[in-house]
Amino acid sequence: MSYFNLKNIMGYIPTGAKLTIWNDLYKRGSKPGVKNLEYSYKGKDVKKLVDFVPKLIQTIFMPTMWQQKEISVTEDTYEVYWYVFKDLDSFTYFRVDIEVKIDFKSGKAKIKLSEPVIVTEYPQETYWQKTFFYELLRLIWHNLFYNKKVEEYMDWAKLKISCFEEKLIKYFDKLKGS
Numbered sequence: 001m002s003y004f005n006l007k008n009i010m011g012y013i014p015t016g017a018k019l020t021i022w023n024d025l026y027k028r029g030s031k032p033g034v035k036n037l038e039y040s041y042k043g044k045d046v047k048k049l050v051d052f053v054p055k056l057i058q059t060i061f062m063p064t065m066w067q068q069k070e071i072s073v074t075e076d077t078y079e080v081y082w083y084v085f086k087d088l089d090s091f092t093y094f095r096v097d098i099e100v101k102i103d104f105k106s107g108k109a110k111i112k113l114s115e116p117v118i119v120t121e122y123p124q125e126t127y128w129q130k131t132f133f134y135e136l137l138r139l140i141w142h143n144l145f146y147n148k149k150v151e152e153y154m155d156w157a158k159l160k161i162s163c164f165e166e167k168l169i170k171y172f173d174k175l176k177g178s
Contacts, residue, residue: 017124017125018121018123018124019121020120021119021120021121022118022119023118023119023154024116024117025115025116025117025118025154025158025161026115037112037113037114037115037116037165038110038111038112038113039111039112039168039169039172040109040110041108041109041110041111041175042106043107043175044107045175046102046103046107046109046175047104048175049109049111049171049175050102052171053100053168056168056171057082057084057098060160060167061086061094061160063085063086064086064093065084065085066083066084066085067082067085068082069081069082069097075104076103077101077103077104077105078100078101078104079099079100079101079102080099080100081099081100082099083095084096084097084098088118088153088156091120091121091146092118092120092121092153093118093119094116094117094118094119094153094157094160095116095119096113096114096116096117096161097113097114098111098114099112099113113161113164116157116161118150118154120142122138
């Protein structure tokens with residue numbers, strides 16, 4: 001059976017279109033005293049952070065997918081930028097971008113988490129999913145039932161960010177003490 005016959009039988013439009021809803025974890029001013037999620041360290045044994053940070057990300061966030069955007073390693077510096085994704089259900093995932101900059105010569109490190117988000121994606125690929133009636137049903141379902149689930153995911157993500165922050169700061173203290 002050819003692709004064109006399958007398309008006619010299934011009513012599938014191969015566009016990959018999705019309705020995407022972004023829920024920022026920390027809206028401007030919602031986390032008092034925090035301008036951004038950036039953590040700095042200055043001290044000895046800064047090289048240990050090269051191994052520790054990826055392990056911490058893996059342990060805390062348990063990512064479904066981890067994409068390395070860019071990496072730059074020289075004799076004196078280490079810089080990496082990751083996209084970290086965690087599937088929460090078939091429609092929703094957690095995303096945070098993590099940037100690590102380490103200067104071995106000066107003993108400085110900076111770990112920055114971009115504004116973490118909960119992203120909900122509803123497929124809109126079939127003719128049925130593009131109809132007004134389907135959109136009306138999806139909107140009612142989302143507002144009556146799914147919003148509560150998204151709020152639970154937001155609480156989960158805030159807890160994960162707090163755990164990451166706490167473990168990272170404790171490790172900074174451990175490095176300073178050793």
